[in-house]
Amino acid sequence: MQRISVIVGAALLAASLSPALSADAEHGKMLYAACAACHQDKPDALGPSLKGIVGRKSAALDDFRYSNPMKRANLVWDEANLKEYIADPQAKVKGNRMPFDGLHDPKDVDDIVEYLKTYK
Numbered sequence: 001m002q003r004i005s006v007i008v009g010a011a012l013l014a015a016s017l018s019p020a021l022s023a024d025a026e027h028g029k030m031l032y033a034a035c036a037a038c039h040q041d042k043p044d045a046l047g048p049s050l051k052g053i054v055g056r057k058s059a060a061l062d063d064f065r066y067s068n069p070m071k072r073a074n075l076v077w078d079e080a081n082l083k084e085y086i087a088d089p090q091a092k093v094k095g096n097r098m099p100f101d102g103l104h105d106p107k108d109v110d111d112i113v114e115y116l117k118t119y120k
């Protein structure tokens with residue numbers, strides 16, 4: 001009994017630390033750490049900044065040198081396009097040079113997009 005209340009207490013504490021994000025976005029934020037290795041807000045980062053990515057056109061940042069396939073992709077990163085790209089980047093934008101082979105659990109993909117919607 002005591003162990004259960006410790007676990008519940010820890011979960012409540014974790015939830016209360018981040019009241020602004022839903023549980024899914026919170027999980028997505030943890031997963032996003034893998035993306036943040038490349039996607040930072042600095043112009044010289046390995047990947048383009050993803051701040052405000054939801055609803056943005058593909059290859060839209062002036063200070064990032066996108067590959068030609070990404071420049072030609074001509075997508076709007078709405079939720080559906082983002083999910084497809086995150087699940088399998090090479091299938092969605094063939095020849096793009098993001099060195100990441102995708103997230104294979106659809107729930108993880110959903111959660112990351114939930115988080116990206118809050119990342120502005």
Ligand code: HEC
Nearest residue numbers: 035038046047048058059060066067070096097098099100
């Ligand atoms: C190892 C580095 C790396 C990792 C890890 C990585 N990316 Fe990328 N990402 C890139 C690069 C480089 C590009 C630009 C690709 C191009 O121009 O062909 C890119 C492009 C993108 C774009 C298109 C951006 C735009 O402005 O059009 C999205 C969206 C994106 N990545 C999402 C993600 C997400 C979400 C994750 C984590 C699940 C992730 N990436 C992980 C390097 C990375």
